[in-house]
Amino acid sequence: MSDGGGRTPAGAGRAPALEVRRLTVSYGARPVLWDVDARFPVGALSAVVGPNGAGKSTLLRAALGLVAADAGQSLIEGRPARAALDRVAYVPQRDAVDWDFPISVREVVEMGRYRAAGWLRRVPRADREIVDASLERVGMAPFARRQIGALSGGQRQRVFIARALAQQAPVMLLDEPFAGVDARTEANLLELLRALCGEGHSIVVVHHDLATVRAAFDWALLLNVRAIACGPVAEALTTDTLRRAYGGVVGASDAPLEESLWAG
Amino acid sequence: MGRLIDLLPLSYTNAVVLVGAVVLGVTAGVLGAFAVLRERSLIGDALSHAALPGVAIAFLFTGAKDATSLGAGAAIACVAAAVLIVLIERTGRLRPDAAIGAVLAGFFSLGIVLLTYLANFNNANQAGLDQYLFGQAAGLLERDVNVMAALCAASLLAVAVAFRPLKTTLFDPQFAASAGLPVRTIELAMTAMLVVAVVVGIRTVGAILMVALLVVPTVTARQLADRLGVVLVLAGVVGAAVGGAGALVSQSAELPTGPVIVLCGFGVATAAVLLAPRRGVLWLARRRLADRRRRLVEGVLVDLETALHAGPPPTARELALAGGRPPRAVARALRHLDRAGMLTRDGDRVLLSETGAAAAHALLERRELWSLWLEHGWRLALPDAREPDPTDVRASLGDDVVERLRALAVAGGPEAGR
Numbered sequence: 001m002s003d004g005g006g007r008t009p010a011g012a013g014r015a016p017a018l019e020v021r022r023l024t025v026s027y028g029a030r031p032v033l034w035d036v037d038a039r040f041p042v043g044a045l046s047a048v049v050g051p052n053g054a055g056k057s058t059l060l061r062a063a064l065g066l067v068a069a070d071a072g073q074s075l076i077e078g079r080p081a082r083a084a085l086d087r088v089a090y091v092p093q094r095d096a097v098d099w100d101f102p103i104s105v106r107e108v109v110e111m112g113r114y115r116a117a118g119w120l121r122r123v124p125r126a127d128r129e130i131v132d133a134s135l136e137r138v139g140m141a142p143f144a145r146r147q148i149g150a151l152s153g154g155q156r157q158r159v160f161i162a163r164a165l166a167q168q169a170p171v172m173l174l175d176e177p178f179a180g181v182d183a184r185t186e187a188n189l190l191e192l193l194r195a196l197c198g199e200g201h202s203i204v205v206v207h208h209d210l211a212t213v214r215a216a217f218d219w220a221l222l223l224n225v226r227a228i229a230c231g232p233v234a235e236a237l238t239t240d241t242l243r244r245a246y247g248g249v250v251g252a253s254d255a256p257l258e259e260s261l262w263a264g
Numbered sequence: 265m266g267r268l269i270d271l272l273p274l275s276y277t278n279a280v281v282l283v284g285a286v287v288l289g290v291t292a293g294v295l296g297a298f299a300v301l302r303e304r305s306l307i308g309d310a311l312s313h314a315a316l317p318g319v320a321i322a323f324l325f326t327g328a329k330d331a332t333s334l335g336a337g338a339a340i341a342c343v344a345a346a347v348l349i350v351l352i353e354r355t356g357r358l359r360p361d362a363a364i365g366a367v368l369a370g371f372f373s374l375g376i377v378l379l380t381y382l383a384n385f386n387n388a389n390q391a392g393l394d395q396y397l398f399g400q401a402a403g404l405l406e407r408d409v410n411v412m413a414a415l416c417a418a419s420l421l422a423v424a425v426a427f428r429p430l431k432t433t434l435f436d437p438q439f440a441a442s443a444g445l446p447v448r449t450i451e452l453a454m455t456a457m458l459v460v461a462v463v464v465g466i467r468t469v470g471a472i473l474m475v476a477l478l479v480v481p482t483v484t485a486r487q488l489a490d491r492l493g494v495v496l497v498l499a500g501v502v503g504a505a506v507g508g509a510g511a512l513v514s515q516s517a518e519l520p521t522g523p524v525i526v527l528c529g530f531g532v533a534t535a536a537v538l539l540a541p542r543r544g545v546l547w548l549a550r551r552r553l554a555d556r557r558r559r560l561v562e563g564v565l566v567d568l569e570t571a572l573h574a575g576p577p578p579t580a581r582e583l584a585l586a587g588g589r590p591p592r593a594v595a596r597a598l599r600h601l602d603r604a605g606m607l608t609r610d611g612d613r614v615l616l617s618e619t620g621a622a623a624a625h626a627l628l629e630r631r632e633l634w635s636l637w638l639e640h641g642w643r644l645a646l647p648d649a650r651e652p653d654p655t656d657v658r659a660s661l662g663d664d665v666v667e668r669l670r671a672l673a674v675a676g677g678p679e680a681g682r
Contacts, residue, residue, distance in 0.1 A: 066441050090442035097436045101301065102490045111432050115443045119429050139648030147490040158649050163439070184642050185649075 015078030017042045017171045017202030018063060018088075023072035025055070025062045032058050036072070036227045040219060042170075045197045046204045047213040049237070050223035051246050056206040057093065059223065060173045064090055076171055086115065089164035091174040094156055099149045106144040108159050109134055112166030134165040138192065154185030161189065165196075172196070172203045179208070190216050210237065266406060278515060281401045284409040285511030285525070286504045288465040289477065291416040293503020294423060294496050295461040296478030297485075298454040301434050301492075305479050306361065307349065308458055310368040312474030314345030315466050316375025319396050320382060329392060331408040335463045342459040345371050372471070399470030399522030401511040412464045419460050422453075423496070430454070431492050468511065470522035477503060480529035487540035506532060557600070562627055563587060564597035565606070568616060569624040577613040633657040633666060640672040 016039035025033040032055040040046040048056045061067045063074040065082045076084035089112070112134065113127040123131075135141045138158040143151065148159065157177055164172050174193075178186045193203050194216065207213055213220055213233060220236040222228040228245045229236040272279040299308045315338035322337025323329065345367050352363040379393055392403075423430065433440040433450045441447045462474055469477050485498035510525025517524070538545050567587040571578040578586065584594040598614060601607050606620030616624060634654050641652070644665065653660035657669075 061438070064442050066438060085442065085444045088442070090439060092436065092438040092442075096438055098301075098303070101435050102486060102492050102495045103431070103435055104491060107431075107491070108435070111428075111436070111439065111443070114428050114432060119445070120425055139646070139650075142648055142650060149490075152651055155649050155651070167443070187642075188649075 014042050015075070016040055017044075017077060018173070018204055019075045019078075020059070020063055021073050021075070023059070023062060023074065024070045025058055025067055026070055031070075032225065033062065033069075034225045036223070038221045038223075038227050038230045040202065040204050040221070042077075042202045043197055043200055044202060044218040045193055045216065046202075046219035046221065047217040047233075048204060048206045048221045048223055049208065049210060049213055049245075050228075054224040054245070056223055057175050059221075060090070060175055060204070060206060064088065064173065066090075087169050088171040088173060089167040089169040091160045091164050091172065091177060093175045094153070094160065094177075094179070099151075099156065101148065103148055104144070105140060105146050105148060105151070105159050106131065106135065108148060109140075109162045109166050112163040115167070130168065131166050134162040137165055138162045139188075152182075154181045154189075157181050157185065157189065161192070170201055172201055174203065174205045176206050176208070178212070186212070210242075213237065269406065269409075277402070278512065280406050280409055281404050281511050281515050282508050284404045284412060285401055285468060285507040285521075287409065287412045287416050288468055289481070289503035289505070289507025290500040291412070291419060291464045291503070292461045292469075292474075292477040292507075293481030293485075293499040293501075295419055295457040296503075297482040297496055297499050298430070298434065299458050300479055300482040300486075301495075302451075302454065305475065306364045306368075307346070307455065308462070308478040309475035310349060310364045310371075311342045311345055311458055311462050312466060312471050312478075313368045313375070314341050314371035315339075315462055315474075316396060316471045317341050317371055317378055318344075318375075319466075320375055320378035320393065323382065323393060324378070331405070331467060332411055334396075334467075335411070338466055339459055339463045341371065342462055343456075346455050346459070375471070395470070396466060397470050397472060398520040399466075399468050399473065399525070401468050401515055401521040404468065408467070415460055415464050419457055420500075423457075426450075426453075427493070434492070468507075468521055469525055470520070473522040473526045476526040476529055477507065480506065480526075480533045484533050484536040487536040487543050502529075502532060560589075560593055561597045561600050564589070564594055565601060565620070565624050565627060566631075568614065569621070569628065572616060577610055577615045579612045580614065583614070630656055630658070633669065636669050636673050640669060643672055644668060 019039040020036055023033055023036040024031060032053075036055075036059065038059075048059060050056055058067060062069050063076075063081060064085070065074065074081040076088050079087075081088075109131050110123055110128075113123055113131060117123050117127045132141070135144055138161055140155065140158050140162055143155065148156065151159065161174070161177065164174070177189060181189070190212065193205070197203055197218075205217070207217075214237065217233050219231065220233045221230045222236050222241050222245045224245045224247075229238075229241040269276065269279045269283055272282065274282060296305075296308060299305050318337040318339070318341025319334045320337075321341070322334045325337075326333045349360075349363050349367050352358050352366070353360050356363070358366070379397075382393060392400075395403075429440070429445055429450055432443070433445060433447055433454075437447050437451070440450075458478070461478060465474050465477055481499035481503040482495065484502045485495045489495045489498055506529040507525055510528040511521055513519070513528070514521040514524035536544070539547070541547055564583065564587065567583055567589075568578070571583060571586055580594055580598055581591060583598075584591040587594065598607065601620065602609075604619070604623075606617055606623055608615045608617045608620075634652070634657055637652050637657050646661075646665065650661060658666050
């Protein structure tokens, strides 16, 4: 595995924002992650890429302890993940929830404060202000009182990201935030994520579009059940590693992949 | 409870029945929401049916028709059924609906067999156990109502205290777990609340129809409200109203209570599903029709404007041909435009009146703005996440955004002119 080393944007020398060691996860008898080692540096915008069924989403969920691992461990800022949940904000896939649920945009974002404010207490004024600021930051302030079902796909994604912002956690893990989102929103959100990295957040995004990863991300883990490569984008995503990750698809024809790779 | 029962302007028996039915309506209404909103309504059905053998076995052991011990038996059977469903789902290859169906049928059959056995071989003491099938409000004792009220109060208090964890887990269990909530435990608690609702309601409503009282209030409330807190309160109110009304009617008409309560609930839910503003079936259908007519009328208006530009005023027939629309639809649209004072007629040829011309121009401008947005919108950095309404970009994005859009179009972009 090419581990790149050195070229991390801000956090060289510190414990990685997220690190998994020898992680193996199975659904039934079939391993979906096999002996995965990966680390994501502090202050970087990192991508987890790989073909369908590569275990990308499972990696995030296992890293948080939401799925039981057969073996291996997950460290957030050097501490075991289960003990560091307050340092990480998780953005699940959009279609994981029922968007007809009776809840307003603001209430969803407020969920990001429940843990800090105390689950059983009213949300104090200071926390409500954080909620306002998060809504403002993603441009959803005019929609605060809407029921979430009335939103477009892009707006829904913004709500989820606002909830993660409200958690004020230094590490953010996003599962396919750009799936089914229009190009303009994707560009806006990428810009927002870049800005957050500039402010010291460490962000890991499960993503499927190699062109955007190439253009906008600092770091990449190339995954196909095993970790194929993990490092700065240019080192992790080479023709060779991509062929190993995508197998026959690339073997049959290099051209489309090469194209999408350099299009950014 | 005693004082409340005395206060009601009803006979003592009727007052007890009414209070009991209201209490069970509130309990089932509020707690049922935690099944319906998780799309687990069928679990409620399975648990209600599964309570029956619990009741029969409790009677076998105690030999008395004491509501509390029979209720305890029902609770134990419910829990057993819930555990069995989860086990089958986790270890077997059955889908949840099959697991639920199998457990429901199995427990219910056992209950029927036991009840028949008791009826055949036991003393006359068992008479009345069959009311657990269809429900019977009559004969409800103040003592029973007190127990029901205590269970109701305890569970409502639990919901109020744990409202935020419950809401978070209901809406987004993955996020809830990532924020450190014990999601498994909370989901267990939600199932336990369902057991409480079933135990409180089964004697009055009956095993077969209990599910209706769990589902109907939430369905109705969801049609009318889009905040969880409001939905829960409304579900409690609807449950109370339906339970109270049904119990009183059945009491005075000497009908089985369960079916009467459920008929009331069915009426209320049907009305809500049909008529609720913004979510009701009729409301949605009306809006769809209005939308379709608007698109037709606007299309014909633009066709007419274009035809007038190109040559002499068209006939309705020529207009239909030019727009590729069915002549009858065009005739309908023209009638609509005529009523709005947008047309003048010259024999069988149609022209636009002054209002008509103005409307056509406004429409063309709106369409042009939408095209501009599609072409150049991506270069606008909007200050927030507003998105344009295709039919009216100006109203949805504001005048200054429209001005910038026009400026971009005039200046052309890096790709302009290609």
